[in-house]
Amino acid sequence: HMGFIHFERKEYKKAFDSYAAAMEVMKTNKFKMEETVLVVDNMAAIYRHWKQIDKVILCYEELLDMINKSGANGDSVGVANILHKLGRLYIKTNQDAKATKSYQKELEIREMEKHQTNPKQIAMIFIRLGTINRQSEDYDSALEKYSSSLVHLVPALIPRLVPKVGAVKKLTYEELQELLHFCEEGLKVQQKALLQATTAPVASFIPSRSMVSNMMNDMGNIYSMKGCYQEAVSCYETSLRIKVEKGNLHSMELIRCTVNLGVAYSNMKNHDQALATFESVLTEQKLQLGDDNLELACTLDHIGNSYLGKKDFPNALKFYEESFAIKQSKQEKNVSTSKPIKTIDKDVNDVSTLWNLGMVFLKQGEYDKAMTQYKKILTLQSRALGENNEEVGTAHHMIAITLSKKKMYREALASYEQALKIRKEVFGGYHEKVGSTLYNMGVIQYELKRFDEAISTFRRSLHVKSTALGHFHPDIGRTLNQIARVHYAKKEYREARLLCDEASEIIVQAKLPEDHPYRNEVEKLSARISKILSKP
Numbered sequence: 227h228m229g230f231i232h233f234e235r236k237e238y239k240k241a242f243d244s245y246a247a248a249m250e251v252m253k254t255n256k257f258k259m260e261e262t263v264l265v266v267d268n269m270a271a272i273y274r275h276w277k278q279i280d281k282v283i284l285c286y287e288e289l290l291d292m293i294n295k296s297g298a299n300g301d302s303v304g305v306a307n308i309l310h311k312l313g314r315l316y317i318k319t320n321q322d323a324k325a326t327k328s329y330q331k332e333l334e335i336r337e338m339e340k341h342q343t344n345p346k347q348i349a350m351i352f353i354r355l356g357t358i359n360r361q362s363e364d365y366d367s368a369l370e371k372y373s374s375s376l377v378h379l380v381p382a383l384i385p386r387l388v389p390k391v392g393a394v395k396k397l398t399y400e401e402l403q404e405l406l407h408f409c410e411e412g413l414k415v416q417q418k419a420l421l422q423a424t425t426a427p428v429a430s431f432i433p434s435r436s437m438v439s440n441m442m443n444d445m446g447n448i449y450s451m452k453g454c455y456q457e458a459v460s461c462y463e464t465s466l467r468i469k470v471e472k473g474n475l476h477s478m479e480l481i482r483c484t485v486n487l488g489v490a491y492s493n494m495k496n497h498d499q500a501l502a503t504f505e506s507v508l509t510e511q512k513l514q515l516g517d518d519n520l521e522l523a524c525t526l527d528h529i530g531n532s533y534l535g536k537k538d539f540p541n542a543l544k545f546y547e548e549s550f551a552i553k554q555s556k557q558e559k560n561v562s563t564s565k566p567i568k569t570i571d572k573d574v575n576d577v578s579t580l581w582n583l584g585m586v587f588l589k590q591g592e593y594d595k596a597m598t599q600y601k602k603i604l605t606l607q608s609r610a611l612g613e614n615n616e617e618v619g620t621a622h623h624m625i626a627i628t629l630s631k632k633k634m635y636r637e638a639l640a641s642y643e644q645a646l647k648i649r650k651e652v653f654g655g656y657h658e659k660v661g662s663t664l665y666n667m668g669v670i671q672y673e674l675k676r677f678d679e680a681i682s683t684f685r686r687s688l689h690v691k692s693t694a695l696g697h698f699h700p701d702i703g704r705t706l707n708q709i710a711r712v713h714y715a716k717k718e719y720r721e722a723r724l725l726c727d728e729a730s731e732i733i734v735q736a737k738l739p740e741d742h743p744y745r746n747e748v749e750k751l752s753a754r755i756s757k758i759l760s761k762p
Contacts, residue, residue, distance in 0.1 A: 619648035
């Protein structure tokens with residue numbers, strides 16, 4: 227009680243000393259768990275005030291240890307609550323392994339004490355575990371956890387669907403659609419139940435619409451990261467329907483989910499739908515965030531990407547430049563206010579817009595402007611990340627492509643060699659990006675009429691790509707065709723014929739469409755070889 231009085235007076239040191247003295251007494255005497263937890267919560271609150279999160283964690287770890295040693299495990303739900311607090315603290319301090327262990331222990335307790343457990347509590351554990359999996363890029367496990375969370379929410383929404391839903395582990399697209407239907411139906415039931423509810427417990431037992439909506443958005447993000455864009459669209463659309471029905475048509479959550487939906491459409495090459503989706507919230511986003519917000523800049527980049535996909539270069543350039551102006555403005559403000567680097571938002575230094583501008587200029591044939599963007603990237607990323615970094619290697623690679631477009635082949639080859647060295651350091655010798663750089667080097671050597679070197683380089687690329695992608699990948703067919711092209715240039719037509727036939731077989735097995743450029747390259751070379759070999 228002395229601790230409480232000091233705490234109310236903001237005499238935190240005195241309060242802490244009182245709580246610490248109370249804890250010493252509690253360690254040697256039998257007290258109820260809730261009394262001990264109350265003291266630890268107060269000590270933790272003081273540590274939080276002092277910004278000593280590691281000490282907050284230590285408080286709860288020592289409390290668990292004290293409970294285990296005393297054998298006072300009667301209040302297992304109380305232990306579960308402590309484990310949940312620890313899990314959240316571990317996530318906050320990037321201790322994912324400890325967080326996972328803590329949540330798994332909590333889950334075991336809550337599943338054994340189901341009569342005292344709200345389904346929402348179990349669902350929240352799965353959401354936390356899914357978040358950890360997502361951050362570690364274990365997307366399949368993340369989806370499994372989110373699916374399990376929905377499975378625990380659905381019975382709370384619609385009890386009669388329990389036998390039908392079962393324990394979903396890894397959702398197929400059809401199962402996802404069914405589960406989304408259940409959730410939407412359940413939310414309608416929930417709305418009716420809340421209107422008719424006469425007691426608070428009935429309403430509190432039903433999960434909130436926001437919780438289901440946010441989870442749908444998170445699942446959409448994971449499907450997008452996996453490249454499963456149709457599934458992502460289904461999740462985003464469900465999330466948006468729930469948000470719209472909730473009535474808050476101008477919330478940032480709704481705007482962000484809409485932007486996510488637009489990105490999914492763009493990744494599906496449905497650029498018109500993507501643009502319509504982005505533009506539906508762009509004005510509202512500007513109103514809420516202002517015209518110089520980094521989140522707005524990100525949306526403008528997405529719009530530029532969609533225009534780039536449509537090969538509408540002027541509009542792509544317009545949105546990329548607007549995005550870049552926002553990022554530049556933010557950077558200048560940070561520099562003018564002398565903020566230390568670590569406090570500057572990382573997105574200000576994000577070079578994604580420079581990459582986008584470089585690509586537009588390259589596609590439009592404005593090679594000097596493209597070169598300027600790639601050199602800026604090279605300077606910024608070398609300074610920020612060091613020389614041996616993936617982004618630096620990619621910058622050298624794109625500089626080489628731009629130089630080759632300008633027919634500056636010797637300079638291009640030197641840049642490719644830089645890119646190759648870095649990519650080997652970053653990815654190892656048998657990564658597809660290493661194979662890609664080798665392939666482009668072979669093309670340059672061919673243009674320089676260094677045919678034997680070109681064959682050797684293409685074969686190195688072939689070996690790397692076969693290891694990374696498998697022998698029947700379309701890139702293997704294309705590389706074989708390039709080797710055939712060099713033999714054709716050397717007038718070694720029979721060798722060219724054999725390689726071209728092998729390339730053609732792989733292209734056919736890959737089931738590429740009739741108008742695919744790889745297929746066209748092989749067919750054109752094959753026709754030229756056949757014409758020469760058919761002569762007497």
